[in-house]
Amino acid sequence: MKQKTEIIKLEKKRRMHVFISEEFLVEVFSGLISEVTRDRFDLKVAVTTYADELLNLSKRRPFDLFVLFLNNVIFPDENLPGEDRIRKALRLLIHLKTRYRKPIICLYGYPDDPSYERQAKLAGADFVFRAPCDAAPLREALEECLGDTLIPKVLLVDDERTILDVLKQVLGDYRDTFSVLTASDGFIAKDKLKKNAVSLVVTNLNMPGINGFELLDYIKVNYPDIPVIICSGYHGLEKSELAREKGAVAYFRKPCKIEDLAGTIRSFLK
Numbered sequence: 001m002k003q004k005t006e007i008i009k010l011e012k013k014r015r016m017h018v019f020i021s022e023e024f025l026v027e028v029f030s031g032l033i034s035e036v037t038r039d040r041f042d043l044k045v046a047v048t049t050y051a052d053e054l055l056n057l058s059k060r061r062p063f064d065l066f067v068l069f070l071n072n073v074i075f076p077d078e079n080l081p082g083e084d085r086i087r088k089a090l091r092l093l094i095h096l097k098t099r100y101r102k103p104i105i106c107l108y109g110y111p112d113d114p115s116y117e118r119q120a121k122l123a124g125a126d127f128v129f130r131a132p133c134d135a136a137p138l139r140e141a142l143e144e145c146l147g148d149t150l151i152p153k154v155l156l157v158d159d160e161r162t163i164l165d166v167l168k169q170v171l172g173d174y175r176d177t178f179s180v181l182t183a184s185d186g187f188i189a190k191d192k193l194k195k196n197a198v199s200l201v202v203t204n205l206n207m208p209g210i211n212g213f214e215l216l217d218y219i220k221v222n223y224p225d226i227p228v229i230i231c232s233g234y235h236g237l238e239k240s241e242l243a244r245e246k247g248a249v250a251y252f253r254k255p256c257k258i259e260d261l262a263g264t265i266r267s268f269l270k
């Protein structure tokens with residue numbers, strides 16, 4: 001019997017979340033990011049000069065990139081001598097890099113001291129520029145920082161380890177189009193979604209703890225722009241219809257043809 005696949009076309013671009021600490025940098029970096037990514041992403045920019053607001057925002061959403069003008073970051077105890085402000089800014093970099101492991105581009109206006117750039121890089125900055133600077137080096141920095149982000153990440157969720165390993169190995173043939181992350185249950189999947197810029201999820205239905213429908217509901221609420229494909233052993237129409245109602249973009253019945261699954265994944269990543 002021929003396998004039936006139900007597909008609902010999704011036209012949205014994948015979102016890219018970027019933090020920029022200064023309004024005057026938004027236009028410059030937004031334009032450069034669009035150039036570097038060839039306008040493949042729906043760019044969402046968060047802006048604040050306040051360190052505590054930055055930390056709160058970082059807890060709520062997975063930023064793909066941080067852009068900081070170090071001299072202008074405002075800390076709760078604002079009446080700080082210049083050297084103390086620098087030390088606070090460096091500690092902020094250490095926290096962002098160790099906690100989120102995302103690219104950080106820094107600009108600074110003072111001090112006129114080459115050691116400050118070295119300190120910022122040691123603290124976690126991937127690139128540091130003395131302002132004002134030309135657009136060309138900023139563009140090169142973005143190309144390097146966003147290299148991994150430009151290849152979409154697909155998250156496979158299945159409690160059967162053997163199936164998960166086989167899918168990851170076979171879909172590895174499409175590594176030029178997308179990379180593959182895996183999760184053996186819904187709890188791990190939530191953690192992977194929080195820590196990675198996932199572009200698409202393929203999930204099983206019948207799993208202990210958090211089943212596929214519960215994971216689908218969670219994604220639709222918290223990551224509404226991420227398409228979800230169901231790949232399940234259930235063969236009844238009831239499950240596929242419910243998946244469609246809940247927002248799944250496709251429903252595959254196991255065992256499915258890997259070529260068909262890969263083709264559907266690629267179609268929703270375009």
